[in-house]
Amino acid sequence: MFLFVRQNPRWGAANTALVRWLPAEYEDGESEPKGWNPERLHNGFQLPPARTVSREIMTSASKWKDDSYSQLLVDWGQYISHDITLTPQSTSTDGSDVDCLKTCENVHPCFPIKSMVLMFLSPGCMPFFRSTSDCFVNFQSGIRQALQRQQLNAMTSFIDASAVYGHNQKLESFLRDLPGRNGKLAVNARFKDPKGRPYLPFVTKLPSACHQDLQGERVECFSAGDNRVSEGLPLTSLHTLWLREHNRIAEALKHINGHWSPEMIYQETRKIIGALHQIITLRDYAPKIIGPESFKHYIGPYRGYDPSVDPSIANVFAAAAFRFGHATISPILCRLNESFQEDERFPHLRLHNTLFSPWRIVKEGGIEPVLRGVIGSAASAVSADMLLADEVTERLVVLDTLKQMDLAALNLQRGRDHGLPGKILAESQICHSNAIRLSSSYQSDSNHSTPCLKKQTKKTHIICPSLCQQTVFLSDH
Numbered sequence: 001m002f003l004f005v006r007q008n009p010r011w012g013a014a015n016t017a018l019v020r021w022l023p024a025e026y027e028d029g030e031s032e033p034k035g036w037n038p039e040r041l042h043n044g045f046q047l048p049p050a051r052t053v054s055r056e057i058m059t060s061a062s063k064w065k066d067d068s069y070s071q072l073l074v075d076w077g078q079y080i081s082h083d084i085t086l087t088p089q090s091t092s093t094d095g096s097d098v099d100c101l102k103t104c105e106n107v108h109p110c111f112p113i114k115s116m117v118l119m120f121l122s123p124g125c126m127p128f129f130r131s132t133s134d135c136f137v138n139f140q141s142g143i144r145q146a147l148q149r150q151q152l153n154a155m156t157s158f159i160d161a162s163a164v165y166g167h168n169q170k171l172e173s174f175l176r177d178l179p180g181r182n183g184k185l186a187v188n189a190r191f192k193d194p195k196g197r198p199y200l201p202f203v204t205k206l207p208s209a210c211h212q213d214l215q216g217e218r219v220e221c222f223s224a225g226d227n228r229v230s231e232g233l234p235l236t237s238l239h240t241l242w243l244r245e246h247n248r249i250a251e252a253l254k255h256i257n258g259h260w261s262p263e264m265i266y267q268e269t270r271k272i273i274g275a276l277h278q279i280i281t282l283r284d285y286a287p288k289i290i291g292p293e294s295f296k297h298y299i300g301p302y303r304g305y306d307p308s309v310d311p312s313i314a315n316v317f318a319a320a321a322f323r324f325g326h327a328t329i330s331p332i333l334c335r336l337n338e339s340f341q342e343d344e345r346f347p348h349l350r351l352h353n354t355l356f357s358p359w360r361i362v363k364e365g366g367i368e369p370v371l372r373g374v375i376g377s378a379a380s381a382v383s384a385d386m387l388l389a390d391e392v393t394e395r396l397v398v399l400d401t402l403k404q405m406d407l408a409a410l411n412l413q414r415g416r417d418h419g420l421p422g423k424i425l426a427e428s429q430i431c432h433s434n435a436i437r438l439s440s441s442y443q444s445d446s447n448h449s450t451p452c453l454k455k456q457t458k459k460t461h462i463i464c465p466s467l468c469q470q471t472v473f474l475s476d477h
């Protein structure tokens with residue numbers, strides 16, 4: 001019998017460090033973010049406040065609609081990003097008694113986004129919690145880099161439908177319909193859609209923070225394998241589709257394999273759902289994002305499992321590159337009826353009215369109007385017009401606090417929090433050097449004035465330069 005043993009079972013596992021392709025650039029070399037000390041100069045200049053950069057850029061870029069792709073391309077990006085990355089944030093209680101929701105000072109773990117412009121809710125400052133640090137020590141690097149602050153990925157880095165099934169056993173068991181003994185996932189016990197189809201279960205901690213329709217019954221935040229499921233209506237709709245698809249396949253498998261145990265049905269269905277996530281992402285999504293030529297060149301056809309590849313998500317990918325998608329968010333969510341016209345009962349919505357509002361699915365026609373809108377409207381690229389600027393820099397909220405947020409500023413501040421090297425340095429070292437394949441255990445080359453990479457110890461696939469070109473406003477400098 002062929003026995004397969006994974007050599008590095010922690011690679012790509014949930015709650016392991018995001019890997020570095022280049023050493024972090026902290027102001028004190030070890031952990032203080034860029035911009036922590038306002039007097040500190042970077043390339044001879046003070047760093048502009050992230051909020052100022054956001055406002056300047058988000059209101060000046062131009063907008064165009066894509067004539068080939070639908071909005072689904074954007075929404076799949078967000079959905080799959082939640083399968084592979086979640087950078088947990090510190091809470092105010094992490095080693096300090098400062099309340100990051102109130103302070104305007106840089107005090108660990110708070111790194112507030114300062115603003116010259118008065119903010120709607122919190123004048124002068126937007127709260128920002130630094131990402132949790134990992135205890136990881138990189139023994140394969142020099143002493144200085146070994147002690148540098150690293151951030152975590154709470155998700156499994158593999159595309160494995162963890163957004164459907166969860167990334168730990170407790171969550172997985174909660175999401176399963178174990179009493180049903182049918183291999184299915186649990187469904188919402190209170191609501192069904194107009195055609196009797198199921199919704200995701202609600203979270204257990206009530207009342208949840210999701211917005212409510214003030215008339216009528218409460219509709220709580222949904223739960224799924226990823227806890228950001230209720231962030232927006234398209235995202236929730238995709239999660240709901242996968243729940244239904246799991247249960248449909250489980251039912252079919254049970255039908256043709258009457259002797260299978262509930263566990264067997266569940267595991268086999270899960271395998272199929274995971275494979276579908278991989279196929280959609282690698283066959284249908286990624287080539288459209290990086291271009292078919294780059295895809296062919298840097299990724300190419302699957303040639304089998306290679307245990308020497310570290311699949312861990314890179315810090316720069318989670319904190320900058322894959323956030324390119326934020327520049328493609330549409331400020332309007334279209335909702336369409338069966339004739340693919342604007343739904344007269346449920347009209348199009350401004351983005352901020354779609355955030356953390358699962359009640360709009362339950363009480364406004366289910367996921368169909370949203371899904372029709374997603375496949376029936378064009379994707380937008382660099383759609384940074386005034387309306388989008390207003391939606392993502394002035395009206396975004398985060399769940400825990402429902403505080404006003406500016407997404408572009410958050411992205412920049414997150415990059416500074418993680419000590420990401422600036423775009424120009426990163427590009428010159430990664431994309432334009434011969435050292436195209438780096439690894440978490442890169443080695444510093446003492447012949448170069450800047451750290452460079454000389455030896456490949458384990459492989460990490462990097463897509464260059466397409467992704468670099470797309471980080472334009474997301475990474476610093």
Ligand code: HEM
Binds near residue numbers: 077
């Ligand atoms: C309405 C649409 C979206 C909203 C409201 C949204 C909102 C957010 C927020 C609030 C964060 C956390 C920011 C921080 O504190 O650092 C985030 C992170 C992120 N977003 Fe989005 N996003 C959207 C769409 C997208 C899309 C389309 C993509 C990619 C194609 C994407 C990729 C990411 C990634 C990779 C992260 C980092 C995740 C992590 O490691 O924690 N997002 N997003």
Ligand SMILES: [Ca+2]
Binds near residue numbers: 084157159162
């Ligand atoms: Ca995953």
